[in-house]
Amino acid sequence: MECLLDEKDHEILQMLQNDFPLVSEPYKVIGDKLWIDEHSVISRIVRLFQNGVIRYIGPFFDSKKLGYSGCLVALDVTEERIDEVAEIINKYDEVTHNYLRDGSPNMWFTLITNSEEQKQKILSEIKEKTGIKEILLFSSKKYFKVKVDI
Amino acid sequence: MKSIDEKTKNILRELQNNFKLETKPFKRIANEIDCSEDDVITTITHCIDNGIIRRIGIAVKPQKVGFSANALTAWKVPPEKIHEIGSELAxxxxxxxxxxxxxxDGWDYNLFVMIHSKTKEDLDNIIKNISQKYDLKEYKVYNTVRELKKSSMKYF
Known part of the structure; x- marks a missing residue:
């Protein structure tokens, strides 16, 4: 599963994670720091996308500052219903992450909505469609960190 | 919600939908909405300063960069200590x-911490160290079994 990354790949990933240059030609700035040319930087990033190391490039917004609130939702799903229930939940654009975990509850997803009504509507639809009535809701109060350090 | 003027909104919308891997990514956005590249960069910088944008950058798949043991942990932390401990764990x-x-009601584990490490052993050690260092005896560990969905929210 793990991909072989060389030192330059790691340096590029770190700069993209922590210090994306806000200038006209950001990849040129990255290349200058790493002693490689701009096009090598871009082609390495393309390769990192292709092998699945990078899954997204772009802005990360603070949902709260844009009037949205995020919550983590957890429920217990029996083994044989996992795919079926995941399909119902994942259909919503407002559901951005969903993971199967060991322990109980075992299905954990995130829900981002811009009103309490919308949140309650989606949750009650999920309850209705899955027949699972017990759903735990953890609204976010404060975030301290959202980033994978590499 | 902070009020965002139309021009900023247009720039943020393009940034969300049309940020491409190319030599001049901000120039493309400027061209799309008929403003200058400087306007785009200044607006983004401003939005980072006021926190609307957390950062520009990448999301990586933890498993692909060597983190094969991943767990969601939830800790029972006294409310008066949550800021200090949350900031340090970050x-x-x-x-x-x-x-x-x-x-x-009935759930006492208020600090949610996602941990990624190379091995299960490392993961257990990190959890044990957190527990000892901050004297947090009550916690839950939910190891990641399978990713069912991962996407980005469209705000604009």
Whole structure:
């Protein structure tokens, strides 16, 4: 599963994670720091996308500052219903992450909505469609960190 | 919600939908909405300063960069200590997400911490160290079994 990354790949990933240059030609700035040319930087990033190391490039917004609130939702799903229930939940654009975990509850997803009504509507639809009535809701109060350090 | 003027909104919308891997990514956005590249960069910088944008950058798949043991952990932290402990756990390299959350009745584990490490053994050690260092005896560990969905929210 793990991909072989060389030192330059790691340096590029770190700069993209922590210090994306806000200038006209950001990849040129990255290349200058790493002693490689701009096009090598871009082609390495393309390769990192292709092998699945990078899954997204772009802005990360603070949902709260844009009037949205995020919550983590957890429920217990029996083994044989996992795919079926995941399909119902994942259909919503407002559901951005969903993971199967060991322990109980075992299905954990995130829900981002811009009103309490919308949140309650989606949750009650999920309850209705899955027949699972017990759903735990953890609204976010404060975030301290959202980033994978590499 | 902070009020965002139309021009900023247009720039943020393009940034969300049309940020491409190319030599001049901000120039493309400027061309799309008929403003200058400087306007785009200044607006983005401003939005980073006021916190609307957390950062420009990448999201990586933890498993692909060598983190094969991943777990969501939830800790029972006294409310008066949550800021201090949350801020310190955020500094740990293996911690990717750290949130103080409101909890339903009967659930006492208010600090949610996502941890990624190379081996299960490392993961257990990190959890043990957190427990000892901050004297947090009550916690839950939910190891990641399978990713069912991962996407980005469209705000604009």
């Amino acid at each position: 500094e740990i390299k293996e911690v990717s997400h750290c949130y103080d959350r409101e909890c339903p």
